[in-house]
Amino acid sequence: MEEEAKAKPRNPSGPRLCCVCNTRRAALKRPKTLDQICRECFYEVFEEEIHQVIVENQLFSPGERIAIGASGGKGEHGLLSINLYFCSVEDSTVLAYVLSTLNRRHHYGLDLFLLSVDEGITGYRDDSLETVKRNEIQYGLPLKVVSYKDLYGWTMDEIVKMIGLKNNCTFCGVFRRQALDRGAAMLKVDKVATGHNADDIAETVLLNILRGDIARLGRCTAITTGEDGPIPRCKPFKHLFSKCISRFCSGVHQGFGKNKVVSSLTIRNCGLQKPRAILDIIKSGEDFRISTSTKMPEQGTCERCGYISSQAIDRATKVIIPGWKWCKACVLLEGLNKGLPKMGIGRSRGLNNDRKDAKGNDNAAKSIESKQCGTLDF
Numbered sequence: 001m002e003e004e005a006k007a008k009p010r011n012p013s014g015p016r017l018c019c020v021c022n023t024r025r026a027a028l029k030r031p032k033t034l035d036q037i038c039r040e041c042f043y044e045v046f047e048e049e050i051h052q053v054i055v056e057n058q059l060f061s062p063g064e065r066i067a068i069g070a071s072g073g074k075g076e077h078g079l080l081s082i083n084l085y086f087c088s089v090e091d092s093t094v095l096a097y098v099l100s101t102l103n104r105r106h107h108y109g110l111d112l113f114l115l116s117v118d119e120g121i122t123g124y125r126d127d128s129l130e131t132v133k134r135n136e137i138q139y140g141l142p143l144k145v146v147s148y149k150d151l152y153g154w155t156m157d158e159i160v161k162m163i164g165l166k167n168n169c170t171f172c173g174v175f176r177r178q179a180l181d182r183g184a185a186m187l188k189v190d191k192v193a194t195g196h197n198a199d200d201i202a203e204t205v206l207l208n209i210l211r212g213d214i215a216r217l218g219r220c221t222a223i224t225t226g227e228d229g230p231i232p233r234c235k236p237f238k239h240l241f242s243k244c245i246s247r248f249c250s251g252v253h254q255g256f257g258k259n260k261v262v263s264s265l266t267i268r269n270c271g272l273q274k275p276r277a278i279l280d281i282i283k284s285g286e287d288f289r290i291s292t293s294t295k296m297p298e299q300g301t302c303e304r305c306g307y308i309s310s311q312a313i314d315r316a317t318k319v320i321i322p323g324w325k326w327c328k329a330c331v332l333l334e335g336l337n338k339g340l341p342k343m344g345i346g347r348s349r350g351l352n353n354d355r356k357d358a359k360g361n362d363n364a365a366k367s368i369e370s371k372q373c374g375t376l377d378f
């Protein structure tokens with residue numbers, strides 16, 4: 001009771017005061033703590049919270065080169081981001097701003113870069129790339145743009161033309177993940193930081209449970225991943241609600257920025273009714289223990305492009321399926337180049353997979369139904 005009174009001081013003769021400075025008028029309610037807070041204190045608390053996450057998790061070391069995955073957010077809001085405090089929900093724009101601010105303020109000694117993947121989606125990425133170009137000037141961070149067209153010879157527009165709208169998300173996710181790694185290698189960075197927030201991670205936990213994807217479930221809640229690979233990734237916003245980031249952006253709650261299936265159905269509802277439910281879902285994901293007898297995919301190197309690839313063992317013969325020695329991006333690309341764009345979609349991918357069942361029926365359609373959305377394993 002005493003705590004509550006402290007957290008929500010009231011000015012008997014006027015509006016509710018900020019629970020931090022106790023002088024200015026409270027303008028926002030923090031979703032995590034429900035504290036009433038003024039705008040100025042909110043910005044300070046927000047930045048300090050991220051600093052604490054960075055320090056406690058030792059996300060960076062002095063002298064490191066860090067690429068910030070800069071998507072520029074949703075294209076239609078891009079133009080508003082010239083002034084950070086009046087932009088829309090763009091986690092990576094906020095990340096670029098906060099990391100460059102904290103780097104200066106706390107002398108992290110980091111070399112920061114913006115890294116953007118241009119998927120070649122007319123009217124979407126071209127708009128958001130304009131935002132990223134403005135961020136380059138605003139924050140004085142060098143920008144590197146890598147495009148699907150240059151890396152793979154295909155834009156997403158061309159891929160959609162060939163495959164249609166149903167499965168294009170697999171191509172986009174798989175290619176983007178690899179493109180970000182390739183761009184990071186070109187920049188010779190030590191790590192990539194992305195703007196994934198608590199809502200994104202909770203959403204990924206739920207989807208991995210629904211899909212029974214033990215391997216991804218085991219790693220999706222980690223704040224840093226890929227430490228055994230060439231370029232680790234970290235998520236400094238892991239504990240921040242999307243709602244909170246949007247408030248930092250605009251000072252006014254503008255709703256949830258994400259529009260993915262699970263987020264709109266579940267995460268959004270959890271968040272609106274009880275924001276802490278999002279953190280509870282993440283905690284559940286962290287608490288999952290994978291049985292030691294569970295067979296996990298083995299990491300290998302793609303024979304074609306040298307990128308990391310999971311090798312699959314044929315359950316019946318216990319032999320490594322040859323097609324799996326190619327990474328998913330190479331399998332998908334081969335399909336596109338051969339005019340067989342559905343090759344590699346779904347769980348039973350592989351160039352040499354026999355897709356005919358005992359009756360000689362083609363199983364490809366079934367396999368496509370079990371498609372995975374590559375963006376979830378960023």
Ligand SMILES: Nc1ncnc2c1ncn2[C@@H]1O[C@H](COP(=O)(O)OP(=O)(O)OP(=O)(O)O)[C@@H](O)[C@H]1O
Nearest residue numbers: 069070071072073090091092115116117194195196
């Ligand atoms: N095209 C891209 N280029 C570089 N990084 C990207 C790209 N798309 C996504 N990312 C990184 O992955 C994070 C999460 O991806 P997600 O798809 O949720 O982002 P978004 O909603 O498109 O953009 P934002 O996070 O800026 O709102 C982004 O914050 C960003 O760091």
